Amino acid sequence: GAGVSQSPSNKVTEKGKDVELRCDPISGHTALYWYRQRLGQGLEFLIYFQGNSAPDKSGLPSDRFSAERTGESVSTLTIQRTQQEDSAVYLCASSLDHTPGYEQYFGPGTRLTVT
């Protein structure tokens, strides 16, 4: 079946502009995660959605970052007033459940470059 998809695959934006990144999880996956991966670094947790529960936003680096998810479907990550340090690959993942052992399936990522 279809995997996790993300769009756009690449985004170049000017400093100060807002960007919106989209994630389509695997159908039926209740859990959805956003991560940031800077060049040569590991994945940094940003936010987690589980069904209709309140999201865990503890990883968002500043109030310029926000994310929404409609039910158990599409999620969007919005970065306002982008800065050069926001340049990274933004990865979305989904899993069937959040309990330990359920693997996360990752999308191909959106490479964001802020000039």
Next chain:
Amino acid sequence: GQNIDQPTEMTATEGAIVQINCTYQTSGFNGLFWYQQHAGEAPTFLSYNVLDGLEEKGRFSSFLSRSKGYSYLLLKELQMKDSASYLCAAKYMDSSYKLIFGSGTRLLVRP
């Protein structure tokens, strides 16, 4: 903090065996994942360990020692396509869903 440590880079020869180590903080530990990530691609799941011991899956095996805060990924009969980054990630009991990732080990397989 919950630091995950793994070597930055390793080099090995096609057909050989390589072991990639990962250490983590043991307090509240609740499971360890290994992911493979080819350059420019999404991470893909390799293994999950929660109990001590070795889990074998074809050419790849993963080992865990909970008391020592140590895991390794063992790759046998290396192939050129195994050149990738290998990410170690731990779960802790304070969060059932959050994965704490190491920076990854970049493996280069040479002919």
